[in-house]
Amino acid sequence: MIPAGRRVVDDYEAAAMMGIARGTLRNTQAWKPLAAAVVSRGRTRLYDHRRLRQLLAGETPEPLPTTEDEKDLLDVEEARQQIPTDRLLAASTWRSYICDGTGPPPDTTIAGVPFWYRATLPAWLANRSGRGTGGGRPAGTPDTRPRTLTADRHQLANQRRVRVRDYLTTRPRPTSADLTELAAELGISPRHARRLAAEARDG
Structure with a gap:
């Protein structure tokens, strides 16, 4: 989760803040000491910018908001x-x-x-109709409407x-x-x- 109003950066920007290439960040797992700044994991890691900056400066990162x-x-x-x-x-x-x-x-x-x-x-x-509330095409009827993006x-x-x-x-x-x-x-x-x-x- 990214708390409301917080700026985040990805591996590219995190690596730039560290003065290294993104490949180096990943291959050497240089991001691990910065795990406290990670707010979204997966193939694309996202870091809370303020906490990341504080960690890189050797400071204790401020706590993230806990209220929804x-x-x-x-x-x-x-x-x-x-x-x-x-x-x-x-x-x-x-x-x-x-x-x-x-x-x-x-x-x-x-x-x-x-x-x-x-x-x-x-x-x-x-706004979503629940199951069994009617609406939509009958079961087995093909959708002939063109789909548009x-x-x-x-x-x-x-x-x-x-x-x-x-x-x-x-x-x-x-x-x-x-x-x-x-x-x-x-x-x-x-x-x-x-x-x-x-x-x-x-x-």
């Missing part, structure tokens, strides 16, 4: 966990919802990673492609486990991640 704020930014799994237990979706279902536009669109993306405001999930749930979804799709291309520069032959983890980071299905990786290699 509607402007807190949640990653794909943290957003899913905001759904009440009686309506909680499986992780794979949630990722497919995000991928196909059924779920709430991300409020922002940082370093190619989608995030949602804490307040977004209750609003989405309130909104500007936000088009931008997110492009950011995902950029992130996958960047990922392949460090892991040109990713394993299935790698792609599954990358898919979770990007809020998409593993199948979608494999397709994006194939497109990046072919392109």
Whole structure:
């Protein structure tokens, strides 16, 4: 979670603050002493800028806010966990919802990673029809409406492609486990991640 109002930086910026290359940061695991500044993990680590700066200066980092704020930014799994237990979706279902536009669109993306405001999930749930409430096309009826990308979804799709291309520069032959983890980071299905990786290699 990224607390409301906090600036974050990725490995590129963290490495620059340390005066080293990003590859050196990763290969030597130079980020580990800075773990107290990490606010979002995964293939794309994000650091709280203020705490990172304090750690690099040899200072004790200030505590992060502990109270919830509607402007807190949640990653794909943290957003899913905001759904009440009686309506909680499986992780794979949630990722497919995000991928196909059924779920709430991300409020922002940082370093190619989608995030949602804490307040977004209750609003989405309130507007979402529950099972068995009617509406939609009858079961078995094909969806004949053309699917279009909104500007936000088009931008997110492009950011995902950029992130996958960047990922392949460090892991040109990713394993299935790698792609599954990358898919979770990007809020998409593993199948979608494999397709994006194939497109990046072919392109």
